[in-house]
Amino acid sequence: xxxxxxxxxxxxxxxxxxxxxxxxxxxxxxxxxxxxxxxxxxxxxxxxxxxxxxxxxxxxxxxxxxxxxxxxxxxxxxxxxxxxxxxxxxxxxxxxxxxxxxxxxxxxxxxxxxxxxxxxxxxxxxxxxxxxxxxxxxxxxxxxxxxxxxxxxxxxxxxxxxxxxxxxxxxxxxxxxxxxxxxxxxxxxxxxxxxxxxxxxxxxxxxxxxxxxxxxxxxxxxxxxxxxxxxxxxxxxxxxxxxxxxxxxxxxxxxxxxxxxxxxxxxxxxxxxxxxxxxxxxxxxxxxxxxxxxxxxxxxxxxxxxxxxxxxxxxxxxxxxxxxxxxxxxxxxxx
Numbered sequence: 063x064x065x066x067x068x069x070x071x072x073x074x075x076x077x078x079x080x081x082x083x084x085x086x087x088x089x090x091x092x093x094x095x096x097x098x099x100x101x102x103x104x105x106x107x108x109x110x111x112x113x114x115x116x117x118x119x120x121x122x123x124x125x126x127x128x129x130x131x132x133x134x135x136x137x138x139x140x141x142x143x144x145x146x147x148x149x150x151x152x153x154x155x156x157x158x159x160x161x162x163x164x165x166x167x168x169x170x171x172x173x174x175x176x177x178x179x180x181x182x183x184x185x186x187x188x189x190x191x192x193x194x195x196x197x198x199x200x201x202x203x204x205x206x207x208x209x210x211x212x213x214x215x216x217x218x219x220x221x222x223x224x225x226x227x228x229x230x231x232x233x234x235x236x237x238x239x240x241x242x243x244x245x246x247x248x249x250x251x252x253x254x255x256x257x258x259x260x261x262x263x264x265x266x267x268x269x270x271x272x273x274x275x276x277x278x279x280x281x282x283x284x285x286x287x288x289x290x291x292x293x294x295x296x297x298x299x300x301x302x303x304x305x306x307x308x309x310x311x312x313x314x315x316x317x318x319x320x321x322x323x324x325x326x327x328x329x330x331x332x333x334x335x336x337x338x339x340x341x342x343x344x345x346x347x348x349x350x351x352x353x354x355x356x357x358x359x360x361x362x363x364x365x366x367x368x369x370x371x372x373x374x375x376x377x378x379x380x381x382x383x384x385x386x387x388x389x390x391x392x393x394x395x396x397x
Contacts, residue, residue, distance in 0.1 A: 186276025
């Protein structure tokens with residue numbers, strides 16, 4: 063029963079990735095313009111001298127396989143991707159590989175995603191649960207309503223507001239980057255403090271928008287367990303109120319939160335890309351912006367591919383973990 067569930071979910075994962083990768087390739091390559099010609103045209107527009115332009119255009123067009131039919135390019139792309147993990151060359155940073163441009167930015171994006179969601183999940187779940195917990199102060203309800211209002215604001219708009227308030231109006235935090243230019247970077251306390259200062263605004267931009275989401279869904283989940291027999295039994299046993307709240311209330315209300323996180327994961331990743339761009343944070347958002355600005359189609363394809371695989375993989379992991387949290391899922395899937 064469990065094996066059938068796992069095989070089915072893994073099969074869905076590979077099908078989803080294959081379809082998404084195919085659509086990603088078609089969308090990037092369907093443009094009638096030659097990306098090499100566009101790049102050389104931009105260089106010429108800026109006053110740069112491009113000697114032997116026709117010969118260079120022909121050479122790089124053949125080098126990148128752009129003179130081949132679309133289906134041939136697609137088969138070559140799949141072959142290089144599956145057999146060698148090769149995403150091709152960057153147009154703007156040739157002869158650098160796409161992987162050399164994209165991979166250094168991934169840890170920054172994953173770190174920002176992890177810490178922002180960790181802060182939002184902890185604060186939002188506790189606030190949402192306290193908002194319906196009868197013995198909690200009323201203040202938590204009003205605080206929850208405030209964060210729910212912030213949840214309606216896009217991440218990039220929250221980033222602009224925080225940037226204006228805490229980097230320009232009250233300049234207490236850096237406005238961009240991950241480190242101060244020219245600063246020494248070592249594994250010491252000063253470097254760690256500087257890294258935290260630069261990451262504070264990007265993390266808050268994402269976390270403040272997510273706290274309301276977590277609080278709203280947790281409030282509904284917590285309301286469904288209020289009045290259950292096991293809560294009454296816990297009080298009859300004489301357990302302390304914090305123990306009842308965390309071990310009996312929140313613990314049983316957390317299952318729907320896993321599903322809610324999986325559903326919202328795509329919006330979270332796409333919104334974070336814009337936040338990274340606003341703060342010039344050295345993540346995939348900045349890489350994607352530079353690739354769009356220079357017409358570096360293969361880097362754009364690489365960034366989108368990473369986002370596709372990361373979201374699909376996270377969904378797969380959540381699908382595999384969920385039956386361990388709720389065995390009824392295995393039973394239902396086997397019917």
